[in-house]
Amino acid sequence: EKGHFRHFMQKEIFEQPTVVAQTLRSYLRQVDQSLALPQVDFDLSRINRITIVACGTSFYAGMVAKYWIEAFARLPVDIDVASEFRYRNPVLEPGGLALFISQSGETADTLAALRHCKAAGQTIAVVVNVPTSTMAREADLLLPTHAGPEVGVASTKAFTCQLAVLAALAAHLAVKRGRMDREEEMEVVQHLLEVPASLNAALEHDEEIAAMAHHIAQARDVLYLGRGPDYPLALEGALKLKEISYIHAEGYASGEMKHGPIALIDEDVPVIVLAPSGPLFEKTVSNMHEVRARGGKVILISDAEGIAEAGEGCIATIEMSQVHPLIAPLVYAVPVQLLAYHVACLKGTDVDQPRNLAKSVTVE
Numbered sequence: 576e577k578g579h580f581r582h583f584m585q586k587e588i589f590e591q592p593t594v595v596a597q598t599l600r601s602y603l604r605q606v607d608q609s610l611a612l613p614q615v616d617f618d619l620s621r622i623n624r625i626t627i628v629a630c631g632t633s634f635y636a637g638m639v640a641k642y643w644i645e646a647f648a649r650l651p652v653d654i655d656v657a658s659e660f661r662y663r664n665p666v667l668e669p670g671g672l673a674l675f676i677s678q679s680g681e682t683a684d685t686l687a688a689l690r691h692c693k694a695a696g697q698t699i700a701v702v703v704n705v706p707t708s709t710m711a712r713e714a715d716l717l718l719p720t721h722a723g724p725e726v727g728v729a730s731t732k733a734f735t736c737q738l739a740v741l742a743a744l745a746a747h748l749a750v751k752r753g754r755m756d757r758e759e760e761m762e763v764v765q766h767l768l769e770v771p772a773s774l775n776a777a778l779e780h781d782e783e784i785a786a787m788a789h790h791i792a793q794a795r796d797v798l799y800l801g802r803g804p805d806y807p808l809a810l811e812g813a814l815k816l817k818e819i820s821y822i823h824a825e826g827y828a829s830g831e832m833k834h835g836p837i838a839l840i841d842e843d844v845p846v847i848v849l850a851p852s853g854p855l856f857e858k859t860v861s862n863m864h865e866v867r868a869r870g871g872k873v874i875l876i877s878d879a880e881g882i883a884e885a886g887e888g889c890i891a892t893i894e895m896s897q898v899h900p901l902i903a904p905l906v907y908a909v910p911v912q913l914l915a916y917h918v919a920c921l922k923g924t925d926v927d928q929p930r931n932l933a934k935s936v937t938v939e
């Protein structure tokens with residue numbers, strides 16, 4: 576039931592600190608600050624390539640995972656949306672791990688891709704939220720998220736729980752491959768354990784975000800920009816807005832702006848910039864200045880340091896607490912979800928049951 580919430584989506588957004596903590600509990604051991612992934616009867620250290628396949632929001636979680644797995648475990652990662660992957664005759668060599676991400680565990684394209692990879696001799700890992708689902712049953716390595724039932728068609732808590740599992744998996748692979756020592760493992764675990772509190776802090780921006788939703792609600796087009804692991808989050812922000820508010824939105828890698836989309840910028844196109852301070856901040860800010868120089872109206876989502884440096888001249892800013900770059904994609908998911916949610920409420924759309932969409936897409 577919805578309890579005191581207006582919509583399931585809103586309830587699910589607010590459940591994130593609890594369900595992410597719940598999910599992390601089965602992948603981390605707090606006592607000795609170590610990773611604790613399910614035991615498997617094959618040698619994960621011998622995997623030589625990972626192929627990630629998913630759809631929609633789960634695909635964006637996979638994009639973040641690619642970034643982490645490459646950075647930590649130094650394993651090559653290939654990623655595709657399921658509907659493309661299946662039909663491009665992908666090269667699947669021995670020693671490959673195919674990783675499928677799905678809230679429902681029933682998405683037809685993802686399931687078809689899973690069966691294709693299985694037939695091609697890949698080891699099958701799945702990150703699913705429904706433990707009784709078809710994908711869960713067909714996996715060699717089952718990595719459940721513990722988000723609880725997700726009712727809103729727009730995926731929210733499943734996404735952050737997927738990211739939590741994928742971060743633990745990336746670090747685990749790094750340990751297995753001898754790329755991460757005990758001290759680094761403890762550091763990763765500590766950062767992950769900080770996530771629930773950081774999600775709570777992010778949720779405190781709810782009213783402030785509701786108050787800025789009018790900037791977006793009148794727009795015809797909206798752009799979201801991010802870099803590195805925050806680029807998939809820009810895509811996710813745009814997808815959320817499209818799905819529930821029916822406003823046209825696009826996510827772009829910040830550096831791609833000047834290769835085309837900047838032509839769209841004028842006073843009527845709000846641009847949402849996701850830029851936690853950190854190694855990629857300066858570059859993203861220079862892309863933001865390019866937008867502003869063309870009259871673009873920027874909403875900057877960053878932390879105190881980032882906003883002090885680049886917040887002036889933005890139509891609005893959301894000041895997040897300072898978080899480690901590893902966990903930023905989880906924490907910055909909250910303001911993009913809340914923004915889409917409040918814009919949809921202003922527009923009066925059916926938030927939990929947006930037109931033309933089904934919770935689980937079981938046709939290819």
Ligand code: M6R
Nearest residue numbers: 631632633677678679682729730
């Ligand atoms: O159940 P799945 O995670 O496999 O579903 C994948 C997509 O259909 C899903 O994420 C969809 O994009 C959501 N409506 C996004 O909010």
